Amino acid sequence: MAKKIPTRLYLDEEEIPKNWYNLRSDMVNKSDPILHPGTLKPATATDLEAVFCKECVKQELDDTTRLIPIPEGLQEFYRAYRPAPLIRAYFLEKALGTPAEIYYKHEGTNTSGSHKLNSAAAQAFYAKAEGLTSLTTETGAGQWGSAMAMACAYYGLDLTVYMVKVSSGQKPYRKALIETYGANLIPSPSNTTESGRAILARDPTTGGSLGCAISEAIETSVKTDKCRYVLGSVLNHVLLHQSIIGQEARAALEKYGVTPDIIIGCAGGGSNLGGLIAPFMGDKIKGKSKTRFIAVEPASCPSFTRGRYAYDFGDTAKTTPLLRMYTLGSGFIPSANHAGGLRYHGMNPILSKLYKDGYLEARSAVQTDVFDAAVRFAKIEGILPAPESSHAIKAAIDEALECKRTGEKKVILFGLTGTGYFDMSAYMSYNAKTMGDSIPTDADLERGFASIPEIPQNK
Amino acid sequence: MAKKIPTRLYLDEEEIPKNWYNLRSDMVNKSDPILHPGTLKPATATDLEAVFCKECVKQELDDTTRLIPIPEGLQEFYRAYRPAPLIRAYFLEKALGTPAEIYYKHEGTNTSGSHKLNSAAAQAFYAKAEGLTSLTTETGAGQWGSAMAMACAYYGLDLTVYMVKVSSGQKPYRKALIETYGANLIPSPSNTTESGRAILARDPTTGGSLGCAISEAIETSVKTDKCRYVLGSVLNHVLLHQSIIGQEARAALEKYGVTPDIIIGCAGGGSNLGGLIAPFMGDKIKGKSKTRFIAVEPASCPSFTRGRYAYDFGDTAKTTPLLRMYTLGSGFIPSANHAGGLRYHGMNPILSKLYKDGYLEARSAVQTDVFDAAVRFAKIEGILPAPESSHAIKAAIDEALECKRTGEKKVILFGLTGTGYFDMSAYMSYNAKTMGDSIPTDADLERGFASIPEIPQNK
Numbered sequence: 001m002a003k004k005i006p007t008r009l010y011l012d013e014e015e016i017p018k019n020w021y022n023l024r025s026d027m028v029n030k031s032d033p034i035l036h037p038g039t040l041k042p043a044t045a046t047d048l049e050a051v052f053c054k055e056c057v058k059q060e061l062d063d064t065t066r067l068i069p070i071p072e073g074l075q076e077f078y079r080a081y082r083p084a085p086l087i088r089a090y091f092l093e094k095a096l097g098t099p100a101e102i103y104y105k106h107e108g109t110n111t112s113g114s115h116k117l118n119s120a121a122a123q124a125f126y127a128k129a130e131g132l133t134s135l136t137t138e139t140g141a142g143q144w145g146s147a148m149a150m151a152c153a154y155y156g157l158d159l160t161v162y163m164v165k166v167s168s169g170q171k172p173y174r175k176a177l178i179e180t181y182g183a184n185l186i187p188s189p190s191n192t193t194e195s196g197r198a199i200l201a202r203d204p205t206t207g208g209s210l211g212c213a214i215s216e217a218i219e220t221s222v223k224t225d226k227c228r229y230v231l232g233s234v235l236n237h238v239l240l241h242q243s244i245i246g247q248e249a250r251a252a253l254e255k256y257g258v259t260p261d262i263i264i265g266c267a268g269g270g271s272n273l274g275g276l277i278a279p280f281m282g283d284k285i286k287g288k289s290k291t292r293f294i295a296v297e298p299a300s301c302p303s304f305t306r307g308r309y310a311y312d313f314g315d316t317a318k319t320t321p322l323l324r325m326y327t328l329g330s331g332f333i334p335s336a337n338h339a340g341g342l343r344y345h346g347m348n349p350i351l352s353k354l355y356k357d358g359y360l361e362a363r364s365a366v367q368t369d370v371f372d373a374a375v376r377f378a379k380i381e382g383i384l385p386a387p388e389s390s391h392a393i394k395a396a397i398d399e400a401l402e403c404k405r406t407g408e409k410k411v412i413l414f415g416l417t418g419t420g421y422f423d424m425s426a427y428m429s430y431n432a433k434t435m436g437d438s439i440p441t442d443a444d445l446e447r448g449f450a451s452i453p454e455i456p457q458n459k
Numbered sequence: 460m461a462k463k464i465p466t467r468l469y470l471d472e473e474e475i476p477k478n479w480y481n482l483r484s485d486m487v488n489k490s491d492p493i494l495h496p497g498t499l500k501p502a503t504a505t506d507l508e509a510v511f512c513k514e515c516v517k518q519e520l521d522d523t524t525r526l527i528p529i530p531e532g533l534q535e536f537y538r539a540y541r542p543a544p545l546i547r548a549y550f551l552e553k554a555l556g557t558p559a560e561i562y563y564k565h566e567g568t569n570t571s572g573s574h575k576l577n578s579a580a581a582q583a584f585y586a587k588a589e590g591l592t593s594l595t596t597e598t599g600a601g602q603w604g605s606a607m608a609m610a611c612a613y614y615g616l617d618l619t620v621y622m623v624k625v626s627s628g629q630k631p632y633r634k635a636l637i638e639t640y641g642a643n644l645i646p647s648p649s650n651t652t653e654s655g656r657a658i659l660a661r662d663p664t665t666g667g668s669l670g671c672a673i674s675e676a677i678e679t680s681v682k683t684d685k686c687r688y689v690l691g692s693v694l695n696h697v698l699l700h701q702s703i704i705g706q707e708a709r710a711a712l713e714k715y716g717v718t719p720d721i722i723i724g725c726a727g728g729g730s731n732l733g734g735l736i737a738p739f740m741g742d743k744i745k746g747k748s749k750t751r752f753i754a755v756e757p758a759s760c761p762s763f764t765r766g767r768y769a770y771d772f773g774d775t776a777k778t779t780p781l782l783r784m785y786t787l788g789s790g791f792i793p794s795a796n797h798a799g800g801l802r803y804h805g806m807n808p809i810l811s812k813l814y815k816d817g818y819l820e821a822r823s824a825v826q827t828d829v830f831d832a833a834v835r836f837a838k839i840e841g842i843l844p845a846p847e848s849s850h851a852i853k854a855a856i857d858e859a860l861e862c863k864r865t866g867e868k869k870v871i872l873f874g875l876t877g878t879g880y881f882d883m884s885a886y887m888s889y890n891a892k893t894m895g896d897s898i899p900t901d902a903d904l905e906r907g908f909a910s911i912p913e914i915p916q917n918k
Contacts, residue, residue: 006472007538013465079466080550080841091539109568111843111878153838173632173883177843180834180886375639379612382539384570384636419570421880424632427639 114418138213141340142174166207211316233269242275270348331451338426573877597672600799601633603691625666670775692728701734729807790910797885
């Protein structure tokens, strides 16, 4: 007889995964290699180690090892906030009157407020183990900067965070949280780097951009002794670290004999989506399941649904290695959208390949629809979701209502990546009905596509 | 053999208490009755039902029933966010180098961010069950207003929240959270009530006070059909609802054969402290344990440590029934302190009686020491605590360091009442080293004591 499913499914502490799952090892058609931007040949470990920690580079390039051990010193940190709960959305199911079962993996129970801490802790752990003394990074919406600040406070590393200037002004409390954890926060562009000074010389009043903040963070890390740069999404090793999300979710569901029919995640750079779906996608690739996977992105930054599959740069200054991915072009400027964590022109290469090969679906949602879903969810389930996560909520509600129409009792799993406590200005805008939607025109997209490099691989 | 104690001790869903524990039933010397302010005789149910829900009044007056059932429709709501975790502070123990075992009950994992939701849900449930359609309340720091807004959204009740004007201006995001959950938020004093208009006529620029907001909320509830007033602390039925905290903590500790030697809670009106200690205090009263209980209050509002044990009003306008409690006088104006939830002149009557009779110790802490402890805790344990909760953290660290000095392996339990996500302006002030401490002079206290009513019972 099936066990009664509680509202909150917690694994025991000893059930926290001891290994990360490397989805690429099970992919028949691998994602394409990273290219060195000068030689246009696959980047080597040596190329990448100038910027990233060695172990992260090793993981970035490894597409064959299936399980990669989580070091004990990192497992210890994970025990401070994991396992994260998997929640059965009984209240939402009832409110919608759907025959579907809805589950969500809640990654926002830690102080940084999102899943980002899973990779921040890993990257800080390796930096410490490799004898580094400081790290640099950038942050836009602020979740990644908060996560890195917490991880560096724990492992005893100095951290410099370049925060997009307009965000640091709009989100003074995010800034305060990052500073409370001891990080040195610099609004970007700044006078601390050549790239920052160059941008300020051209436009002294600019509010900055993620691309500019990345350039400043990389420049500072390269110039600083025993320092490296860390990134919170897009790259393969970040997705690897996030596989802990999907593994915990699958372990909790398996205890009750539940297999998801549909898995939904919001998609910015892809770290949450990739981590959530990883083990389930492995099953699908091996023909063991027919689960559908749905990526939900903002209509204002639609890299999957309207982007091109091409080699492109990760930053607007075009200094990073080239990734083959769905991209709007590194020159694409997304309109203001409160889901700052999803405002990125590209998409992780693994997810891009899976989408290209038909394993993954994608759709986009406009901001006001997303906040309709967010507020509905908050009142019914009692959790105030992050704007990013609310993209997945919107799609989960739509799928559950489709089940109501058809009478199908499907199992839906979605990723609640984080909480909205530091996004109240967005909720204020929604409550005041001053929130708008903004969808790029075809001409806007063409301007972005023009920035994709014309290299032989893109012909 | 003792089981290994995990970092997070979760009860199973079916272990959430089905009854509240009424500590008064086990007290040999009961706390004194509430007095009608006109007759100076014990208030009757009829007196109180003009303002409060019937079931809450019944609970308020009941000092004999030991276990009071939690209705199923409320248990359902509790399952949305409970059981709350009990956390073993392994990281803090290690950082302090103490032989003590430290545990904390984390009540801040719900969106309202504190334990207040436990009583908010109960009061909203009863209001709905009794056929009411709306409720009024006041909020200062905002945790109670947020909790009531969530509870009323769930049970389908209209809610009007009078928020102290200076707080609603200082905490726009708290205001936004309350409004997102659908409550009507009115900065107090306002033009919507006679008491508000009277105060504004005297001082048009006043920032308001909790006492004034209470007066406005009560006035509106009395004038509104099918409406009652709800309060988030001080009263006995609120402590009853909060007994779920202590019961869960004791159940989780018992699984591992652990008995606390010291239990520490922050003390404002007393709802968290009373709820946390209730079942453990019952054991002590019956001679079954020698646990020490420590209340920690802000030095700026020291009702236990410098107050008087007397009958006093609950509000500054002197309209409420009289409670026998430790009080600084309803006319005492506490200096600005970031732990807004602890800025109350009085203390729950049950706790006051226990303190008077020597069952409970009390101490005070100055604000900067409290924030030293808060930031230390945040970096070590990874949770950003509310300023209120940080009073308990401060005392727990002090007791653990005393164990280090003496070599005693004591078991310390404290209440982490909530998170500090909506208190970042306080952390900013601390980080900028602009935070001050403010301790009332004896003359300040004398001015407050002068407002305590001169009635025969106070001679």
